[in-house]
Amino acid sequence: MPAKPLHHFTATEIVSAIAAGKTTAVAVAESCLEYIAGREPQVAAWHFLDPQLVLAQARALDKRGTIGALQGVPVGIKDIIDTSDMPTEYGTPIHKGHRPRIDATCVALTRRAGGLIMGKTVTTEFANFFPGKTRNPFDPERTPGGSSSGSAAAVGAGMVPLAVGTQTTASTIRPAAFCGSVGYRPTWGDLRCAGVMEASGSLDTLGLIARSVEDVALYRDVLLGVTPLALPADNTAPRIGFCRTHIWDQCEPETQRLLETCASRLAQAGASVSDVKLPAEFSRIEDAHRWISSFEFARNRAWEIDHHWDMISERLRNNRIRDGLDCSYETYRDARDFLEQQRLVFDDLMADYDVLLTPAAAGEAPLGLHATGNASFCAIWTSMHVPAVTLPLFKGPNGLPVGAQLIARRNNDRLLFAAARWVQRASS
Amino acid sequence: MPAKPLHHFTATEIVSAIAAGKTTAVAVAESCLEYIAGREPQVAAWHFLDPQLVLAQARALDKRGTIGALQGVPVGIKDIIDTSDMPTEYGTPIHKGHRPRIDATCVALTRRAGGLIMGKTVTTEFANFFPGKTRNPFDPERTPGGSSSGSAAAVGAGMVPLAVGTQTTASTIRPAAFCGSVGYRPTWGDLRCAGVMEASGSLDTLGLIARSVEDVALYRDVLLGVTPLALPADNTAPRIGFCRTHIWDQCEPETQRLLETCASRLAQAGASVSDVKLPAEFSRIEDAHRWISSFEFARNRAWEIDHHWDMISERLRNNRIRDGLDCSYETYRDARDFLEQQRLVFDDLMADYDVLLTPAAAGEAPLGLHATGNASFCAIWTSMHVPAVTLPLFKGPNGLPVGAQLIARRNNDRLLFAAARWVQRASS
Numbered sequence: 001m002p003a004k005p006l007h008h009f010t011a012t013e014i015v016s017a018i019a020a021g022k023t024t025a026v027a028v029a030e031s032c033l034e035y036i037a038g039r040e041p042q043v044a045a046w047h048f049l050d051p052q053l054v055l056a057q058a059r060a061l062d063k064r065g066t067i068g069a070l071q072g073v074p075v076g077i078k079d080i081i082d083t084s085d086m087p088t089e090y091g092t093p094i095h096k097g098h099r100p101r102i103d104a105t106c107v108a109l110t111r112r113a114g115g116l117i118m119g120k121t122v123t124t125e126f127a128n129f130f131p132g133k134t135r136n137p138f139d140p141e142r143t144p145g146g147s148s149s150g151s152a153a154a155v156g157a158g159m160v161p162l163a164v165g166t167q168t169t170a171s172t173i174r175p176a177a178f179c180g181s182v183g184y185r186p187t188w189g190d191l192r193c194a195g196v197m198e199a200s201g202s203l204d205t206l207g208l209i210a211r212s213v214e215d216v217a218l219y220r221d222v223l224l225g226v227t228p229l230a231l232p233a234d235n236t237a238p239r240i241g242f243c244r245t246h247i248w249d250q251c252e253p254e255t256q257r258l259l260e261t262c263a264s265r266l267a268q269a270g271a272s273v274s275d276v277k278l279p280a281e282f283s284r285i286e287d288a289h290r291w292i293s294s295f296e297f298a299r300n301r302a303w304e305i306d307h308h309w310d311m312i313s314e315r316l317r318n319n320r321i322r323d324g325l326d327c328s329y330e331t332y333r334d335a336r337d338f339l340e341q342q343r344l345v346f347d348d349l350m351a352d353y354d355v356l357l358t359p360a361a362a363g364e365a366p367l368g369l370h371a372t373g374n375a376s377f378c379a380i381w382t383s384m385h386v387p388a389v390t391l392p393l394f395k396g397p398n399g400l401p402v403g404a405q406l407i408a409r410r411n412n413d414r415l416l417f418a419a420a421r422w423v424q425r426a427s428s
Numbered sequence: 429m430p431a432k433p434l435h436h437f438t439a440t441e442i443v444s445a446i447a448a449g450k451t452t453a454v455a456v457a458e459s460c461l462e463y464i465a466g467r468e469p470q471v472a473a474w475h476f477l478d479p480q481l482v483l484a485q486a487r488a489l490d491k492r493g494t495i496g497a498l499q500g501v502p503v504g505i506k507d508i509i510d511t512s513d514m515p516t517e518y519g520t521p522i523h524k525g526h527r528p529r530i531d532a533t534c535v536a537l538t539r540r541a542g543g544l545i546m547g548k549t550v551t552t553e554f555a556n557f558f559p560g561k562t563r564n565p566f567d568p569e570r571t572p573g574g575s576s577s578g579s580a581a582a583v584g585a586g587m588v589p590l591a592v593g594t595q596t597t598a599s600t601i602r603p604a605a606f607c608g609s610v611g612y613r614p615t616w617g618d619l620r621c622a623g624v625m626e627a628s629g630s631l632d633t634l635g636l637i638a639r640s641v642e643d644v645a646l647y648r649d650v651l652l653g654v655t656p657l658a659l660p661a662d663n664t665a666p667r668i669g670f671c672r673t674h675i676w677d678q679c680e681p682e683t684q685r686l687l688e689t690c691a692s693r694l695a696q697a698g699a700s701v702s703d704v705k706l707p708a709e710f711s712r713i714e715d716a717h718r719w720i721s722s723f724e725f726a727r728n729r730a731w732e733i734d735h736h737w738d739m740i741s742e743r744l745r746n747n748r749i750r751d752g753l754d755c756s757y758e759t760y761r762d763a764r765d766f767l768e769q770q771r772l773v774f775d776d777l778m779a780d781y782d783v784l785l786t787p788a789a790a791g792e793a794p795l796g797l798h799a800t801g802n803a804s805f806c807a808i809w810t811s812m813h814v815p816a817v818t819l820p821l822f823k824g825p826n827g828l829p830v831g832a833q834l835i836a837r838r839n840n841d842r843l844l845f846a847a848a849r850w851v852q853r854a855s856s
Contacts, residue, residue, distance in 0.1 A: 084731070095529070101526050108730035112730065192629065192724060192727045192728055194625075198622040201620065201621070201629075202617060224727075298653070300533055302533050302536035302653070303512070306539070333839055336617070337839070
């Protein structure tokens with residue numbers, strides 16, 4: 001057993017330790033609960049957490065007599081995802097006290113694998129702009145990022161080894177990077193979103209936040225509903241495209257330097273690394289993304305708009321919802337068509353690379369809790385429906401985490417994981 | 429005002445009559461309720477219908493002081509779609525008594541436009557194989573088709589002018605054809621499905637059932653959340669591809685004859701009509717469709733499988749769910765990729781046609797209530813994500829309705845409506 005407290009075990013380590021009879025789900029849960037009790041006052045990652053409910057789940061798991069793929073692993077669930085035994089309030093007072101009838105698919109599959117639902121993590125309002133109470137675990141004056149703020153902060157703070165978020169723009173990769181965790185946004189369409197509040201269905205995916213790439217790969221298999229398969233050996237150096245993107249000037253100088261140094265180091269370690277310039281049309285992707293996400297978001301909130309307009313934050317009303325209501329169907333449709341075409345362009349571009357190396361965000365988590373940071377470094381890839389991983393490879397000028405984002409072609413999620421492990425090892 | 433009872437008005441006629449002060453939402457609702465009371469014992473279209481709730485809505489609409497695009501129009505809602513004021517039970521005893529907190533997006537947008545939610549229509553179990561209690565309004569010994577059985581039967585029987593269903597394979601077009609109504613399945617992705625039970629997200633859409641193409645076009649705009657726009661004049665004869673499909677031999681001889689006669693008649697009326705042969709690969713579409721819909725369905729029902737396995741019908745467990753649980757991720761992913769490629773092939777094929785003319789089903793509604801009929805004539809087009817309309821153009825050998833299905837390219841829904849009106853006029 002690793003010489004560290006149970007609440008700092010990875011998911012993979014927890015499952016092994018329980019399978020070997022060296023610990024129990026109850027012991028893991030107690031360790032996490034104790035640690036959370038100490039850290040939560042500063043971090044405020046949880047919207048709902050009932051220690052008695054956690055321990056009752058843990059005791060039931062210890063009695064189950066089988067060892068699931070996530071046996072005894074505590075998992076945080078973003079509060080836009082339905083849970084049958086805990087409230088689900090979508091980051092808005094409009095839904096205060098709401099308790100869904102059944103678990104979302106991802107929650108049911110987590111439980112089936114022996115995972116323990118630790119609680120509901122803080123989300124921004126309807127997984128959009130307006131922040132919740134969560135603070136960055138590395139500096140309480142800074143944002144944890146959003147919209148999966150609590151999921152990223154809980155993992156980053158060391159409270160739980162795994163958490164589920166979602167991503168429509170940057171909502172998993174950005175907070176995971178700001179909170180020093182591994183973040184994963186899957187190929188669009190792979191992981192079912194039944195029971196998850198729809199922000200913009202053409203772009204939404206689940207997102208996973210973890211302490212290791214292995215844990216992300218394991219949890220992905222659980223959520224795909226397939227038997228987990230170990231990752232292939234990652235001895236082969238990947239073909240890496242270093243992609244500064246057309247918004248490189250939005251990247252902070254220190255982040256630029258960190259990524260450039262990283263690219264050189266990976267080349268020295270044996271990877272083929274070459275610069276990738278995105279096609280000129282890619283500069284239009286973010287606008288198209290904004291129209292699509294606003295059009296769909298505004299319609300998905302039809303009930304709240306008509307019944308509780310005054311309880312929606314002014315920022316959400318005056319930006320996303322107003323944009324969405326003002327957007328014509330033709331603008332929306334053309335934006336959707338444009339992205340579909342660019343996805344084929346991107347497939348072709350990726351013929352020469354296994355992964356792209358690119359910023360996860362402009363830099364460290366910004367100061368202040370009023371906003372969740374620049375989303376542009378994720379919006380491009382979210383729009384391409386491709387899988388993305390952020391790795392906590394760097395520290396910025398204030399000693400805070402800065403992520404390196406890796407991107408692969410659609411459906412190449414496992415190849416992405418293998419490359420991510422190689423990159424992580426080569427740059428450590 | 430047309431010389432017919434209010435419950436036989438189209439949606440467009442109801443809105444005009446109310447706007448002109450010639451009738452009221454209450455009068456329309458009362459007429460529908462009275463007619464339903466007479467027909468429902470034979471047809472059994474409704475899973476939930478509370479006359480007092482209907483009349484309360486109607487009275488509120490008459491007091492609203494504005495005339496919405498669907499002012500006073502009674503609409504049936506398939507019981508896999510959430511309603512805040514009525515139960516939603518998904519065609520299964522597992523969810524008996526469930527009452528959602530909020531309206532699905534499509535229900536909220538219907539109410540915003542002044543539509544009146546008449547009640548919840550019968551669905552097959554989880555919108556899948558296992559039939560509900562509904563009978564064909566033209567012959568109680570025959571299936572109404574499914575899975576939107578009650579929605580199609582309610583419109584076909586003359587109980588309401590509009591109903592919402594869904595389609596993952598054939599679930600709107602087939603029952604609309606069997607019940608002698610106009611059915612419409614939109615371009616995939618256009619109409620938000622928030623608050624609608626997901627069967628298979630990669631294929632699911634809403635579906636609309638109506639008495640006229642105009643009504644379908646109007647309701648589509650309402651559900652897109654845009655200001656309704658009149659259809660363009662349909663004086664131009666469309667370019668029609670007559671598509672027997674590779675499963676023409678599954679089509680009953682009389683249906684073959686009806687469609688061939690129709691194609692000739694449309695050519696005589698001035699349309700350019702030519703035979704379309706589908707690429708050989710299209711014969712693999714239905715298999716790909718089956719893997720995708722089964723893989724996703726089985727995961728989406730994770731909670732019900734783990735908590736209420738015994739309450740799921742044997743037919744559903746032994747077919748769709750078993751197929752889905754047995755399907756590997758790789759098979760699923762390859763099937764999804766294959767369909768994505770074929771969609772591009774189909775886009776190219778449609779360069780020379782405005783619409784395809786093709787069967788909506790093999791023939792009349794089959795005898796018996798144990799099954800909902802052959803889905804193959806819809807599975808192809810559902811998989812292509814294209815818009816489809818069925819028109820009640822024919823009568824079969826038993827005097828029962830037989831539909832003609834028209835297909836357009838993705839995003840060409842309005843062109844499809846214009847062509848459908850032309851076809852309807854030219855063949856009457």
